[in-house]
Amino acid sequence: MAQPPGEVSQLLVAWNKGDGAALNRLMPLVYEELRRMARRHMGRQQPGGTLQTTALINEAYVRLVGQPAKKWQNRSHFFAVGAQAMRHILVDYARSRQSAKRGGGVRPVSLHQAMFATDERAAELVAVDEALTELATLHSRQSRVVEYRFFGGLTVEETAEVLQVSPETVMRDWRMAKAWLHRALGQGEQDDT
């Protein structure tokens, strides 16, 4: 049942050891797998059902790393990559959805209230993404904490593990990044600086 650790595992190990190039090779693999799985879910998943992003990442991990169960370190590192990929996939989608709406495009006529809820959510995602990109220029760790926890569903401890800091630091970063994002999304450009 268990397979020998494949390419993904080796890349994870390399990345963990500080090899930045490994991450660059890892991302497309994870990205593709997540997209592929989302498509596959489409056949299974019922319309309107929720699709748990963390479940997707988990499944991608099992598929790519070939581990039937979790191995703490590898798994949390993989989740970090998965979070990043998930962020791209979702934000791309949310963005294309918005531009379709603005440009008329092929956007379906939505009558159902559920759709309105997702409208808001999609707009929020795009805004979060933009604010996070800005935050990354000021405090990249804070922005990664949000990425891992929000998009990847990592726990505080797993986030701490990936970032090699204490859980307390993660909590502090999370708290301030949240305040920053709240403000960025609530007040838009009326920023004081």
Added chain:
Amino acid sequence: MTPERYRQIERLYHEALELPVGRERAAFVETACAGDEALRREVESLLGHGEGTSFLDTPPDAVAAEMVTAQRVRTVAGRKLRQYQIRSLLSVGGMGEIYLADDLLLARQVALKLLPAQFTRDDDRMRRFVREAKAAAALSHPNVAHIYEIGEVEGVSFIAMEFVQGRTLDVRIKEGPLDAAEIVSIASQVADALEEAHAKGIIHRDIKPSNIMITPRGQAKVLDFGVAKMTGLGREATVGDASEPPKTTPGALVGTVEYMSPEQALGQEVDCRTDIYSLGTVLYEMAAGRRPFTGRTNEEILEQILHRAPEPLAKLNAEVSPSLAQVIHQCIEKKRECRYQSARELLGDLVSLRKELDSGAEVKLAGIRPGSTWRPATRRSVAAGATVLAAALLGYLLFFRNLPARGRREVGSSAAATVGLGENSPSRVRLAVLPFENIAADPDRDYLADALTEETITALGQIDPEHLSVIGRTSVMTYKRTAKTLAEIGRELDAAYLVESSIRSEVNRVRVTSKLIRAANQVQIWSASYDSEPSSMLAFQRELSTAIAEQIRQRLSPERLSALARRQTRNPEAYDLYLRGRHVWNQLTPRTTQRAIEYFSQATELDRNYALAWSGLADAYAASPINGDAPPLSAGPRARDAAAQAVRAEPDLAEVQSSLGVVKFWFDWDWIGAETAFRKAITLDPSYAFAHRNLGITLSHMGQREEAGSEMQRARALDPLYAVQHALSAQVAFVARDYPAAVQFARQAIAIDPGFWIGYFQLAQAYQQTGEIDLAFQALNSAGRLSGGNSKVLSLRGYILAKQSRIQEAREMLSTLQEISRDHYVPPYAMALVEAGLGEPNAALDWLERAANARDVHLVLLPADPKWDPFRQKVRFRALLKRCGLSSFGPG
């Protein structure tokens, strides 16, 4: 901004957070910024944005789901189903997707609803549905969206119906209250449609704003006649029905319970008056701009639907005429006998209202029953109420079991109210005397109600001011005739206890009933009634209030009071974290257990004396080796330490004693000690279901089947909709060798929560014993998928494979487990079980001995689990039990 600047803000932000909100913090920021105005504004604005829940607390799953659906639309659009050419998606709902399509045969546009596959897989259900929908299709009425055809093509079931242009009523309502003419017009049209349908024996069952379309010309069209039954909404639920697996879409975006009639909420038989009720709630919402019953959770809403009087419309919108308000309130009477008895009767009064609007002269409403205008509803006894509520919840669950866990509104997402937090010394318990309710419709007694409220507040205030703080009159009077629930009131007033009383005056006597209720869970602690002559009431009131106060004092002795104060934290953030912790802990998966540990640890960091949070932490650590394969040698000491901290903070709490018992049972293998602790917990709070469950499990492993069974029964009765109670009842039945009962319990657990792995695990374990191996493997597949890789599932699979003489596969499982164990802890018990299945007693015993060294929690299964029966006579096995201190227990 530069990163350096940001660092500067970061440092000040965190330092400021250490200080209490208010002057001290502001002064610090002021000084620290030393005149740098821009810096000060930055820090302060961040401080002002930090609190509360936000979109970041919910993962972006909804968008992910939509992304997938949207991809699906692209694949469906352009397809042809028979004569229908699909154009675009109109909406997505729990019952399927609705597309706009061209009917090429009749050259018209139709709305095409494609039904999810699950609906149609069940032939019987499908037949029932088709019969119902066909009857609805026979409806021809200008205010009903016509159903053209129900059919099936290429395995896809569909309904073709009239495509109505316009928008749904819920969209209109969001824009603000409608004027009386609009309300009466829409109401009349819907009532007309209902009259026609009811005459044909069709009940809609799901009248709500999103099912009413308004065309650009103001015509109302009711959608989805004959469809509601399909969704489960119209299903007459019965308790025994829980074994039937859910047929509805898992994870669907389901509707709202807000428009449900009380009888529907209770799962009772419904008739046409349920539609009248639901229409009434829609009218109410049109007039008031809000629904008559709202709440943070479906439980709260149901409680209100069943027990609370709606806020009088006149209070919410002064523009609503008394006669319109009367009509609406009569529609939403809780007892169906008090509502309009037919759509026709309602229509009659709507016509009169129309005339009133046209002429301006008040008209007589023929359908209004005397005395049926709004009045405060009789509050039922809380205990009875709780039973009814449980039934309602069950009814609700049977309708909406498909609701995803994430979709359920989370318990405790808001922090405790902060009213008066500062002014209380931590040792005081806050209590609120709610305004006495004058039940009889005799306004002459209102003064008496108010006077008694005041007297009781005063009397209680004098009892024990050091320990008991009674909330003042002005604060509580705002809750006169409130629609708020007790839980809400408790939160808003930050009151741990509420005194709820009523006065009922009859010809020659006045009866006063008082209850003391714990706000957090609405458990009634005490209740009594007092009778008096109406004439002597004034003289009696002081005596009465003193009596009530005295009774309450006895229930809240100083010891008890200070214990109660220590139980809860004064820190709203810690309280919030605690509630979140409890919420996720309840789910018993590796991931949620880990989250619970985080929440509880954070709560204990904020308040080191928070006994409940320590207890939660102990419970969560104790659960981690069982649900998440955490190594017991690290989890055990942590659980033990947290339990000790809980005892230090407050030993006399049921939760704390129960945590102590949990540690003794799983980690210390001191079962007698565990039993004592659980029994003590139950004495402290007989309503604590978790303690009953734990006692049941403990007794079961001690071989005391009968008492174990009755404890589990109590746990289930206290918490009937919590799948874990049923899943672990299956374990107790399994240990008692009652496999059919185990199967039944496991199936119940799955029916309640199809996403809960232990339900499937129990099912598999029981089926192995009954010899239904295919079913066992099937259940194991689900358990494996949902458990997050729990070793128990793998090892049970290995065991069953071995027992089926599929030796090769069983050995492979063994090596898989061993391989996993190179990465992270796998309980040695897992290997032992597979070896036992393979008939390798020595290998199994080697593993068991290793398990004993590692303090593997699963060894608690040895004394009673039937899988170990072949080992009972073996010397090594007996020595092992003895070494673990478990040799005096057996399968009984």
